[in-house]
Amino acid sequence: MRHQLALQIGPVAFRIGSAWPEPLAALARLYAAYPAPADDICDFTVRLEPEKPWRRWIRPSVAIQGDYVLPDAAPMALAHGLLAAEMGMNLQMALGQKRFLLLHASSVEKNGRALVMTGESGAGKSTLAALLGERGWRLMGDEFALLDLDSGNLWPFPRAISLKNGAIAVMEGEAPAERFGPLLEDTPKGAIRHLRPNEAAIVGMNQCARPALILFPRFGADCAARGVGQAEIFMRLTQSSTNYVALGGAGFDALTGLVRSCPAAAIDYPDTEGAIDLVEALWSEAA
Amino acid sequence: MTAAPRYIAEHRDRVRAVELDGLVVLFHETSGMTHIVAPPAPEILDALREGPADAATLLARLAARFAFEQKDGAEAVAARLAELEQAGLVRRT
Numbered sequence: 001m002r003h004q005l006a007l008q009i010g011p012v013a014f015r016i017g018s019a020w021p022e023p024l025a026a027l028a029r030l031y032a033a034y035p036a037p038a039d040d041i042c043d044f045t046v047r048l049e050p051e052k053p054w055r056r057w058i059r060p061s062v063a064i065q066g067d068y069v070l071p072d073a074a075p076m077a078l079a080h081g082l083l084a085a086e087m088g089m090n091l092q093m094a095l096g097q098k099r100f101l102l103l104h105a106s107s108v109e110k111n112g113r114a115l116v117m118t119g120e121s122g123a124g125k126s127t128l129a130a131l132l133g134e135r136g137w138r139l140m141g142d143e144f145a146l147l148d149l150d151s152g153n154l155w156p157f158p159r160a161i162s163l164k165n166g167a168i169a170v171m172e173g174e175a176p177a178e179r180f181g182p183l184l185e186d187t188p189k190g191a192i193r194h195l196r197p198n199e200a201a202i203v204g205m206n207q208c209a210r211p212a213l214i215l216f217p218r219f220g221a222d223c224a225a226r227g228v229g230q231a232e233i234f235m236r237l238t239q240s241s242t243n244y245v246a247l248g249g250a251g252f253d254a255l256t257g258l259v260r261s262c263p264a265a266a267i268d269y270p271d272t273e274g275a276i277d278l279v280e281a282l283w284s285e286a287a
Numbered sequence: 288m289t290a291a292p293r294y295i296a297e298h299r300d301r302v303r304a305v306e307l308d309g310l311v312v313l314f315h316e317t318s319g320m321t322h323i324v325a326p327p328a329p330e331i332l333d334a335l336r337e338g339p340a341d342a343a344t345l346l347a348r349l350a351a352r353f354a355f356e357q358k359d360g361a362e363a364v365a366a367r368l369a370e371l372e373q374a375g376l377v378r379r380t
Contacts, residue, residue, distance in 0.1 A: 230307035231323055238321065245319065249303060252314035252321060256305040 013037035018048040023081030046088030068095035094242040100146035108137040113212035153208035160194040214264035221268035296335035
C-alpha cells in the first residue's frame, strides 16, 4: 500500500495500510509511544482502500479491507478514516483471532489481578475502564479482553479508548489534551473521540493479570449490585465472546475455568462517580 | 405392538461437562454445540452410558440410584430424554 504503519498492541501486531496519508497520520499521533512489532511480523493486516478507484480523489470514500472483511460493510468518509482504521483492527480481532478467547469487555488491573466489565453497547464499560485507568488502576483494554486458553490469565490489549458522546466530556476532564485524537462527529455511533491510554497502560502491555472479578454494568438506575449465578455468567460471556464457537473445546475449557474461579455481579449506576465508588467497594469485597 | 424405543448416550469422551451452581454445561465435541442442562439430564446421560435402554429401563436404573416419586420421575425423565435427543446427546439405537 502507498502508506503503512505497524503497531504492537499487547500480544497482537497489526499492519495498517492506506491509500491516503491522513488516516495513518492520525493513527500515528494517537499511538505515539507504542512499539513497532518485533521483526516487523504482523498478525493482521488492515487496508483502507477507495471504494472505487476514482473515489481516492473524488468524494474520497474509505472501504475497510484486510485479512478478514465484512462483505456488506458501508464505506466511510475520509474524515472518519481514523475510525475506519480502528474498526478494521476490531474486525480482524473479532473474525480472525484464534490464540485467545475474546470477550467483548473492558479490563483494568491492580496488584496483578484483573477486573473485567462487560455489557451491551452503551452500558459504560469503556468509560468506567477509562476512568479507573486514570485513578490508580492499569487499563488493560476498553474493547476486548483476551483470555489465555492455557493459563486462564488475561492479556492486556490497550488500544486507543473509543469514547462516545457524553463520555468524551467526562474524560476530557480527566486526561491531558495531547492524548486525545480528533473529535469525529456524525459517525454511525454519534460523536467519537479516541483517547490514548496512559504510560502505565502502554508500558505494561505485556503484563498479564489473573481475573479476579467480573462485573456487568448497566447505566441508568440507582446504585445497586446483585450476585450472578455461574450458569448465567457463563451464558452472558458466551454471548459477549466473538470467537467462543470457533474455538470449540478449548474455548469451553477456558470459559468454564474463568466462570468457576471468578466471582461476578451485575451493577446498576446513575452516574460515573457512583459507579466508581460501587466498583471500588465490590473490588474490596472480592480482594 | 411396536417395541419401546431404546436410547444410547453419546460417549463420555465426546461430551465435556462442567457443573456451574447446580446446572451443568455440556460441550458436545461432535456438533461443537454447548448446552446448559438441569437435573436429571446429566444423570440420564450417566445412566444410559451403562448400555442402551428404553425409558422404563432407564427409569429403573435412575430409581436404583436416586429417591423420587415414580410418576413425577417418569414425566421428568421423558421430558429430559426428548431434549437430550433433540440436542444430539442421546440417540435411538
